[in-house]
Amino acid sequence: MKVLTFHAPGDVRIEDAPEPAPGPADVKIRVKACSTCGTDVKIYNHGHHHIVPPRVMGHEIAGEVVEVGADVTGWAPGDRVQVIAAIPCGRCGECRRGHMTVCSNQVSMGYHFDGGFAEYMVVPHNVLDVDGLNRIPDGVSYAEASVAEPLACVLNGQNLARVGDGDDVVVVGSGPIGCLHVRLARARGAARVFLVDLNRERLDLAADLVRPDAAICGAETDVVDAVMKLTEGRGADVVITAAASGAAQEQALQMTARQGRISFFGGLPKDKPVVSVDSNVVHYRELTIVGANGSSPAHNKEALRLIASGAVPVADLITHRLPLADALDAFGIVARGEAIKVTIEP
Ligand SMILES: [Zn+2]
Ligand SMILES: [Zn+2]
Numbered sequence: 466m467k468v469l470t471f472h473a474p475g476d477v478r479i480e481d482a483p484e485p486a487p488g489p490a491d492v493k494i495r496v497k498a499c500s501t502c503g504t505d506v507k508i509y510n511h512g513h514h515h516i517v518p519p520r521v522m523g524h525e526i527a528g529e530v531v532e533v534g535a536d537v538t539g540w541a542p543g544d545r546v547q548v549i550a551a552i553p554c555g556r557c558g559e560c561r562r563g564h565m566t567v568c569s570n571q572v573s574m575g576y577h578f579d580g581g582f583a584e585y586m587v588v589p590h591n592v593l594d595v596d597g598l599n600r601i602p603d604g605v606s607y608a609e610a611s612v613a614e615p616l617a618c619v620l621n622g623q624n625l626a627r628v629g630d631g632d633d634v635v636v637v638g639s640g641p642i643g644c645l646h647v648r649l650a651r652a653r654g655a656a657r658v659f660l661v662d663l664n665r666e667r668l669d670l671a672a673d674l675v676r677p678d679a680a681i682c683g684a685e686t687d688v689v690d691a692v693m694k695l696t697e698g699r700g701a702d703v704v705i706t707a708a709a710s711g712a713a714q715e716q717a718l719q720m721t722a723r724q725g726r727i728s729f730f731g732g733l734p735k736d737k738p739v740v741s742v743d744s745n746v747v748h749y750r751e752l753t754i755v756g757a758n759g760s761s762p763a764h765n766k767e768a769l770r771l772i773a774s775g776a777v778p779v780a781d782l783i784t785h786r787l788p789l790a791d792a793l794d795a796f797g798i799v800a801r802g803e804a805i806k807v808t809i810e811p
Contacts, residue, residue, distance in 0.1 A: 467811065468521045469582035469792045474512045477522070479790060485579065489536045490590035492598060494528035494546060497607035499581030500783070500808045501525075501792075502615060502641065506800045515576040523809070524550035524574045526581035527601060527610035537593065547610040547769060548581070548588055549597035549617075550574050551759040565595070565761035566621055581611075582792055584811045597762040602773035608786065608808045609772055612645075612779040616768035617760030619645040619730075623653060625755040626703050626728040630654035635692055635701040635720065637661040638708030638731060639671035639680075641806045644782055646705050646730070647675040652776040655703075659695060661688050662708075667802045674781055674805065692720040700725060707731050711740040718746055726753045782806045 468482045487493040505522060507513070530544040540546075553560050553568035560568050574580045578589050592598055601610045619642060628634060634650040636643050639662035650658045660677035662668035663684050672680035681691045692701055700722035706713045707730045717727045733740075746752065760768075771777040784804045787795050789811040798804045 466584040467789050468579075468584070469523065469789060470519045471508060471512070471516060471522050472518050474510060477509050477793065477796075479792065482521070482583070484585050485587045487532055487534045487587050488590065489534040490593065491534045492530055492537055492540050492546075492588040492593065493532040494548070494586055494588060495531050496526060496528040496581045496583055496586050496811045498527045498611040498808050498810055499523040499525055500608075500611040500615070500806055501795045501799050503799065506796050509796050513576060515573065520575070521579035521583050521586070522575045523580035523582035524576075525611045525614045526550070526574060526586065527607040527613075528581070528586065531585070534590075540598065545601040545607070545610075546588075547599045547601055547613050547765065548574060549592060549595075549599070549760070549762050549765050550614045552589075552591045552597060553595055553761065555595045565763075566758050571759075582789060582809055582811065584789070595762050597765065599762075599766050599769055602769055605769065605773050606780070608783050608810070609779050610769065611808055612782065612806060613765055613768040613772060614760065615642060616645050616649070616771065616777060616779065617764035618642070618757065619649050620764050620768055620771070621760045622646070622705065622728050622730045622757035623649055625757060626705065626726040626753075628653050628655060628703050628726075631656045632702040633696050633699075633722070634658045635661060635704045635717075636677070637688075637704065637706045637710070637713045637717070639664075639668045640707065640802070641782060642730070643707040644671050644675045644805055645777070645779070646707055647677055648777045649771070650703075652771065657695070659692060659701070664802060671805065689716055689719045696722065699723075702726070703728065705730050709733055711737060714740045715742075718742060718752070721750070721752055724751045726755065728755050728757055730757045779806075783808050786810055
């Protein structure tokens with residue numbers, strides 16, 4: 466079968482590999498859709514400390530069950546499934562408290578296990594052990610189901626930032642994650658959603674699809690000023706930074722309303738993780754700053770429900786569909802910001 470394998474930073478190859486065989490507690494799937502994201506581009510360029518090469522990449526996975534290990538119950542060939550990306554251990558102190566996104570023993574598809582840029586993939590028992598193999602609801606395509614994983618991460622972020630009814634929400638970063646944040650915030654009853662990006666083309670592409678109440682280009686306008694004007698001087702109830710930008714995080718502090726919440730959704734580059742925060746602004750304005758680290762199996766299930774019900778449509782966010790042979794082109798398209806979501810259909 467054909468796979469996309471990471472060998473070293475800058476050395477990612479489409480190559481032939483033997484079809485994997487499931488262990489007695491594993492499930493084997495025919496991958497039908499695996500979406501790409503910025504993380505794939507990062508791995509391509511810089512590798513990742515959790516990846517020991519060679520490793521098949523791809524972590525936004527949907528497919529059809531083709532073989533079930535002897536000890537597996539509840540699954541059969543033909544089942545349509547979505548696979549979690551981050552796999553919690555289910556046993557540590559965090560997992561037992563239900564904090565599965567911050568499991569200290571977390572492992573991941575495409576990092577510790579071969580991922581979905583392949584014709585076939587084994588879903589390891591670790592996924593099944595934590596109820597991380599999800600049935601795709603009727604009416605949801607494989608491509609849409611592959612977007613459940615990033616949507617699950619967005620859902621975790623908005624739960625932590627308590628996005629809800631009547632909120633004015635600013636989303637900084639108009640990539641696929643930013644688009645999902647806009648859509649989910651609307652589904653959760655946000656009053657107004659404003660989308661911010663430095664790149665005018667990317668902002669326009671996203672705004673055409675997700676129709677924010679205002680699209681603010683940071684290269685042309687003072688973002689803080691614009692948000693304060695749009696919110697009658699209050700600031701936004703929630704600011705979500707879906708960009709790897711310390712400057713955006715610092716700006717977030719300046720445009721958040723009293724008792725507002727700030728989600729540092731996107732991480733910062735490893736060598737530049739420090740930002741300055743006026744602690745008195747946090748103190749007197751009663752601000753909450755939260756992080757976000759992936760998603761739990763439950764978030765993935767909820768994301769599939771949100772897609773199935775139409776609350777968060779994702780089909781139109783998939784702007785490109787490519788065969789596995791063109792997966793390297795997909796990384797270029799993602800890196801250049803020409804697409805919202807690029808889905809590989811192996
Ligand atoms: Zn991803
Ligand atoms: Zn754990």
